[in-house]
Amino acid sequence: MTAVETRPDSLADRPEPSAEPKTFLPARDRAQDDDVPPPVPRRAIGAPNADELFARAGAWIAALGMAWLITQRFLPLGGLAWFLIVLLVAGIFMTGLLSSISTTFVEVRDRVAGIVVTAGAVVVGIALVSAVVFVFVRGWKPLTHLNFFTDDMAGVEPKAPFTQGGVLHAIIGTGIQLGIGLAVALPLGVGTAVFMTEVGGRFARIVRTVVEAMTALPSIVAGLFIYTTVILTLGVPRSGLAAGLALGVMMLPIIARAADVVLRVVPGNLREASLALGASRWRTTWNVVLPTARPGLATAVILGVARGVGETSPVLLTSGAANFVQANPLDGAMNSLPLFIYTQVRSGEPHSIGRAFGAAVVLMTLVLALFVLARFVARPRKYRNRPSLRSRVARIRVPRTRTTRNGEAA
Amino acid sequence: MTSLPLADPSAPEAQPRRISRRPTGSDAIFVNVARAIGASVLVITGGVGVFLAWQAVPTLRRYGFSFLTEQRWQPEADIIGIAGVLVGTVSIALVAMFFAFPLALLSALYISEYAPAKIKGLLVSAVDLMAAIPSIVYGLWGFFLMMPHAAELAWWLQRHFGWVPFFKIRGTDADSPVWDTSRYVSSAFCAGIAVAMMVLPMACAVMRQVFSQTPPGEREAALALGATKWGVIRSVVLPFGRGGIIGGTMLGLGRALGETIAVVLIISPAFEIKWNVLETGANSVSALIAVQFGDATPAQLSALLAAGFVLFLITLAVNTLAAVIVNRSRSGADADA
Numbered sequence: 117m118t119a120v121e122t123r124p125d126s127l128a129d130r131p132e133p134s135a136e137p138k139t140f141l142p143a144r145d146r147a148q149d150d151d152v153p154p155p156v157p158r159r160a161i162g163a164p165n166a167d168e169l170f171a172r173a174g175a176w177i178a179a180l181g182m183a184w185l186i187t188q189r190f191l192p193l194g195g196l197a198w199f200l201i202v203l204l205v206a207g208i209f210m211t212g213l214l215s216s217i218s219t220t221f222v223e224v225r226d227r228v229a230g231i232v233v234t235a236g237a238v239v240v241g242i243a244l245v246s247a248v249v250f251v252f253v254r255g256w257k258p259l260t261h262l263n264f265f266t267d268d269m270a271g272v273e274p275k276a277p278f279t280q281g282g283v284l285h286a287i288i289g290t291g292i293q294l295g296i297g298l299a300v301a302l303p304l305g306v307g308t309a310v311f312m313t314e315v316g317g318r319f320a321r322i323v324r325t326v327v328e329a330m331t332a333l334p335s336i337v338a339g340l341f342i343y344t345t346v347i348l349t350l351g352v353p354r355s356g357l358a359a360g361l362a363l364g365v366m367m368l369p370i371i372a373r374a375a376d377v378v379l380r381v382v383p384g385n386l387r388e389a390s391l392a393l394g395a396s397r398w399r400t401t402w403n404v405v406l407p408t409a410r411p412g413l414a415t416a417v418i419l420g421v422a423r424g425v426g427e428t429s430p431v432l433l434t435s436g437a438a439n440f441v442q443a444n445p446l447d448g449a450m451n452s453l454p455l456f457i458y459t460q461v462r463s464g465e466p467h468s469i470g471r472a473f474g475a476a477v478v479l480m481t482l483v484l485a486l487f488v489l490a491r492f493v494a495r496p497r498k499y500r501n502r503p504s505l506r507s508r509v510a511r512i513r514v515p516r517t518r519t520t521r522n523g524e525a526a
Numbered sequence: 527m528t529s530l531p532l533a534d535p536s537a538p539e540a541q542p543r544r545i546s547r548r549p550t551g552s553d554a555i556f557v558n559v560a561r562a563i564g565a566s567v568l569v570i571t572g573g574v575g576v577f578l579a580w581q582a583v584p585t586l587r588r589y590g591f592s593f594l595t596e597q598r599w600q601p602e603a604d605i606i607g608i609a610g611v612l613v614g615t616v617s618i619a620l621v622a623m624f625f626a627f628p629l630a631l632l633s634a635l636y637i638s639e640y641a642p643a644k645i646k647g648l649l650v651s652a653v654d655l656m657a658a659i660p661s662i663v664y665g666l667w668g669f670f671l672m673m674p675h676a677a678e679l680a681w682w683l684q685r686h687f688g689w690v691p692f693f694k695i696r697g698t699d700a701d702s703p704v705w706d707t708s709r710y711v712s713s714a715f716c717a718g719i720a721v722a723m724m725v726l727p728m729a730c731a732v733m734r735q736v737f738s739q740t741p742p743g744e745r746e747a748a749l750a751l752g753a754t755k756w757g758v759i760r761s762v763v764l765p766f767g768r769g770g771i772i773g774g775t776m777l778g779l780g781r782a783l784g785e786t787i788a789v790v791l792i793i794s795p796a797f798e799i800k801w802n803v804l805e806t807g808a809n810s811v812s813a814l815i816a817v818q819f820g821d822a823t824p825a826q827l828s829a830l831l832a833a834g835f836v837l838f839l840i841t842l843a844v845n846t847l848a849a850v851i852v853n854r855s856r857s858g859a860d861a862d863a
């Protein structure tokens with residue numbers, strides 16, 4: 117737009133410079149020229165002024181009143197949810213109305229968009245918080261009994277109170293199955309990522325394509341694969357080993373792909389510097405590439421584990437649900453936390469459901485701990501293991517030279 | 527003056543180093559071990575796909591094309607088809623995306639554009655944490671907390687928008703004074719809401735990452751031209767992030783199609799093609815596998831594997847398309863999805 121605003125009079129009051137101006141803007145007159153574009157109003161920049169603040173606050177107060185009036189007096193819309201929905205709609209409407217009095221359409225749209233975007237984020241936040249809080253509120257009761265952590269469900273009636281039985285077997289089972297899964301997925305996954313980034317070649321591209329494709333594998337299908345091959349064909353009973361393998365098959369592409377992404381962003385000049393110093397490719401990978409990518413790799417692995425911990429469907433098909441502590445992964449059915457939750461909820465007994473929620477709290481705490489660990493490991497290097505400035509200064513060795521009085525070294 | 531002793535007779539003879547790309551010694555071991563690991567992973571992961579396809583052959587040979595078009599699943603009557611469960615899978619996923627897409631887009635925009643710098647990192651962590659919460663927890667949330675409200679919403683929708691074909695609920699009277707709750711729960715709609723919670727953080731994370739890569743120059747150019755915040759978003763951020771928006775949504779869709787446990791917890795199984803998502807009873811391929819595998823004969827197991835294979839092909843197609851879109855777009859070149 118080449119619109120030129122007609123200068124306000126205050127500028128015309130300036131003393132004219134003595135010299136003739138070199139350039140001038142032809143201020144076209146609207147009265148004579150129909151082609152003049154309408155003047156573009158400037159939009160307010162910077163902090164909102166009192167007028168704006170008043171309009172914003174006032175819009176929401178008006179919306180509050182409207183929402184109350186509509187939901188409580190005019191229409192039979194009981195409940196908090198309706199009130200909030202009407203409040204949001206009225207807030208958007210009133211903000212638009214009030215700001216359209218004082219500003220332009222562009223600004224009105226900006227404010228309305230801001231409200232809509234913020235409201236969407238708030239809805240997501242409420243949903244997340246409600247999920248976490250709901251599970252904790254329903255599940256804290258069994259956790260108050262210590263036997264929930266130290267006992268298993270062997271011989272415990274479904275209707276038994278919370279003072280009997282616990283989830284120790286499920287916690288142990290989750291640990292063992294995850295260990296087996298990681299023993300499969302971690303070396304193979306990181307090894308594949310090293311192969312794809314450090315060795316490369318046509319074959320590596322094929323592997324990358326297949327690995328990326330297999331991240332699409334639904335977890336239930338991974339479980340079904342292990343169920344058909346390991347359990348039905350090889351005759352291994354439903355056990356911790358089978359469940360661990362299913363988790364491993366599920367986590368392998370996830371970890372390999374995430375590790376590949378992390379290794380690819382290691383700067384190439386670090387590799388080149390190491391190779392130029394005469395290091396072999398293995399040394400370069402082991403001493404330069406992997407240490408550089410260590411925080412990212414740890415995050416990739418831990419997030420893969422967090423995904424594996426909570427997966428129910430592969431375990432559902434492969435582990436069988438024991439109700440006693442089973443520490444041997446080769447010896448028959450074993451339970452795990454997600455499977456325990458699933459079976460207890462399906463039973464429909466109120467106390468079983470209570471235990472399921474208790475186990476869900478344990479599971480969520482586990483995931484949360486893994487998550488915090490991932491954040492901690494992924495912190496930038498500078499905050500960790502770095503001695504203070506004073507100790508570093510103290511460690512600098514100053515070469516001792518005796519100097520004579522006139523400054524020459526003796 | 528400096529002089530280079532070019533012909534120093536006492537210096538040892540300089541031999542040009544042999545330059546070869548062929549790895550020797552420890553390098554050769556490294557390269558070959560890495561290649562072996564890559565090959566074994568290729569065998570394992572590729573093996574799953576090949577195995578599924580191979581196992582599906584007897585079923586597809588026996589039932590032919592009707593396996594894909596028959597909607598009943600009655601192994602005892604030798605009628606097996608996955609049309610019903612496929613439609614159920616798709617409708618649950620579509621309901622999930624209907625909720626997840628706008629919310630993911632809005633929250634990604636909020637985090638990247640509106641959130642104060644102080645809490646931005648916290649919000650990013652919160653979204654990642656949301657992605658890490660086990661699906662069974664969302665299943666519990668959906669079953670115990672969400673479903674009564676969802677049923678109420680379904681009732682309301684039926685009363686006021688009953689003329690929309692897929693809001694119709696057969697066998698109920700919308701105007702009855704006492705509403706029959708059992709006809710409104712356990713529907714594809716309820717399952718879709720729980721699945722939406724699972725795919726939302728995934729889609730949101732991809733979108734946010736792409737938005738955060740918007741070139742600051744273009745952003746500032748828009749601001750310098752007098753654009754409002756929304757103007758910047760509409761004219762710079764959204765066009766730049768279009769690939770990420772589409773790709774993130776499709777990745778979420780791929781996850782939604784394969785989701786099992788929340789769906790199993792919520793739905794009550796039904797084997798028919800139906801698009802009325804509010805009506806009780808639905809099914810999905812993964813829920814079918816989870817419920818039926820236990821007492822399946824070898825022939826039925828083959829049928830389940832075939833169903834799993836079809837599901838895998840669909841998710842593979844969706845994910846591949848998403849990856850292509852993200853990679854092709856200007857923004858997504860190095861976004862890890």
